[in-house]
Amino acid sequence: MPWISARGSDKIVYNQCLKLEQGKILRVESFKGDRWIEIKRKKEDEFEITEKGYNNTTYVVSSKELKTLLKRLFEIEFPRSHQVRISITS
Structure with a gap:
């Protein structure tokens, strides 16, 4: 995924995390x-x-704690x- 606006990006990342396959890594990084x-x-319900x-x-959090921690x-x-x-790797 290319560059996205940082405002509200925690919601986009949260939705992507819920769709993430087991073993895959989603990385969010700053411009620099x-x-x-x-x-x-x-x-199934655990994220690192x-x-x-x-x-x-x-x-290490569950999907319920994920949203508040990401924010x-x-x-x-x-x-x-x-x-x-945002990028997704394995």
Whole structure:
């Protein structure tokens, strides 16, 4: 997926995560590429989120917790970004 507007992109990423196949990785990165978030679907209802940038942390959450965590991470990692890039890898 190409560049998308950072405003409201957490909702787009959340919807993409729900469609993500097991073992695939969705990566969201800033324009400069120095900050990124990777979301990997581990099980049917379990996601592993790796945050690299302001904080370097790994979270394991259910799909219910995913939406609120994504919103919080986007506010922390991409506070002044106008565009983010989304890519899916295996």
